[in-house]
Amino acid sequence: MITINNFVKVKTLAEAYQLNQKRTNVVIGGFMWLKMGNRKIQNAIDLSGLGLNKIEETDDEFRIGSMCTLRDLELHEGLNNECQGALKEAVYHIVGVQFRNGATVGGSIYGRYGFSDVLTCLMVLDCYVELFKGGIISLKEFAKKKYDNDILVRILIKKDSRKVSYQSQRNAKMDFPLIAVAVAKKKNNIFVAVGARPMKAKLIQKSGCLSEQNPSQEEIAEFADWAKGQFSYGSNMRASKEYREYLAYVYIKRGVKEVLKDDH
Ligand SMILES: Cc1cc2nc3c(=O)[nH]c(=O)nc-3n(C[C@H](O)[C@H](O)[C@H](O)COP(=O)(O)OP(=O)(O)OC[C@H]3O[C@@H](n4cnc5c(N)ncnc54)[C@H](O)[C@@H]3O)c2cc1C
Structure with a gap:
């Protein structure tokens, strides 16, 4: 259970920062994650009066x-x-x-x-x-x-007009993802982030890796194979390391195709 002794709706960011230096005080956002925990909070620091909801x-x-x-x-x-x-x-x-x-x-x-x-x-x-x-x-x-x-x-x-694709896979609706893959393209740079490996997301970037005009399916598959190999994967109750690695390959390939769609 979580208990809060005092609730402080701060008037400035400086006040929030100063309060947050003490370990028993905690900034609260939506409190959705924090409330699942088990701790005693002396001062809950509420930022909702600072106009940061825009x-x-x-x-x-x-x-x-x-x-x-x-x-x-x-x-x-x-x-x-x-x-x-x-x-x-x-x-x-x-x-x-x-x-x-x-x-x-x-x-x-x-x-x-x-x-x-x-x-x-x-x-x-x-x-x-x-x-x-x-x-x-x-x-x-x-x-x-x-x-x-x-x-x-x-x-x-x-705003840099990059093209973006996002995909994730879950064992059941509303569960945590067992893999999360984002791909973006800006000129001839491809960005790939893979999260829920089950480690936090990491970003890789490669320039000039695909032909400017109409890269072949083999080229895209080769890139996806290379990209999936740049991340490490682990097993947990949701999926094995091997399954995650395979899914990363599939979703990177699909993501690249998606961001290349209107290029040619
Ligand atoms: C049941 C459940 C299922 C979820 N499923 C998913 C999912 O499938 N995919 C997904 O991406 N996420 C998922 N989440 C995470 C969720 O989307 C939020 O990221 C999470 O609840 C944290 O947001 P919050 O506003 O509730 O933060 P809080 O619980 O209020 O705070 C979380 C942490 O952030 C700190 N914090 C908050 N705001 C600030 C700030 N402005 N400056 C500094 N520190 C700050 C707090 O001190 C605390 O340590 C899930 C969460 C829950 C509880």
């Missing part, structure tokens, strides 16, 4: 406040146009609408969960994390970073 669109980026919900990502037209619905597909299978109305972007990305659909999908975009103390760093870098007591303020997604 997705702002400028000429060159989307600025997603950490208190935006997964449902906000799912429904945002501009964002989903930019990534051809990949983000919608990534969050759509997470539990249900009521859950996605609660779970936040901040909690999902800060957590860097090994099963995360959200992290896997965002990784193939030109995506950055804005931290109160740590400033702006790439999501790729953030995913590798040790957990600390910073505050995740926003996620920034640059």
Whole structure:
């Protein structure tokens, strides 16, 4: 069971940061994950009064406040146009609408969960994390970073017209994914992220790996075989290491075909 002694709705990010330096105090996002745990929280730090529940669109980026919900990502037209619905597909299978109305972007990305659909999908975009103390760093870098007591303020997604595909597989609807694969293409660069291996998502990138014009099925299969080999896989109650590796190959191949679709 989780118990909270005191609930603090902070007025500034500086106040949140200062409170978060104490180990017994905890930032809360949607509280969906935290509530499953077992701990005593002295001060629950609530960021909901800081206006971080908005997705702002400028000429060159989307600025997603950490208190935006997964449902906000799912429904945002501009964002989903930019990534051809990949983000919608990534969050759509997470539990249900009521859950996605609660779970936040901040909690999902800060957590860097090994099963995360959200992290896997965002990784193939030109995506950055804005931290109160740590400033702006790439999501790729953030995913590798040790957990600390910073505050995740926003996620920034640059508009660079890359083509994106997202796929996952579950043993049962609403379960955690047993594999999550995102592929993106920008000019002749291909980006591949594989998550739920069951380790947290990792990104690889390769330039000039496929013929500019109409790459053959064999070329795509060869690339998928190479790409799946760049990740490590493990076994758990959901799937074996071998099955995950095979699925990664299949979904990378499908993802590449998807992002190449209108190229020729
Ligand atoms: C039953 C269940 C099933 C799920 N299934 C899936 C799934 O299939 N796929 C998937 O991708 N995800 C899944 N998730 C994860 C879910 O989508 C969210 O990522 C998760 O609930 C965390 O979001 P939250 O808003 O609830 O965060 P919270 O539980 O409030 O917080 C999570 C962590 O993030 C920290 N935190 C929150 N906000 C910030 C911030 N702004 N700055 C710094 N630290 C912060 C908290 O201190 C805490 O450590 C599942 C979760 C549950 C409970």
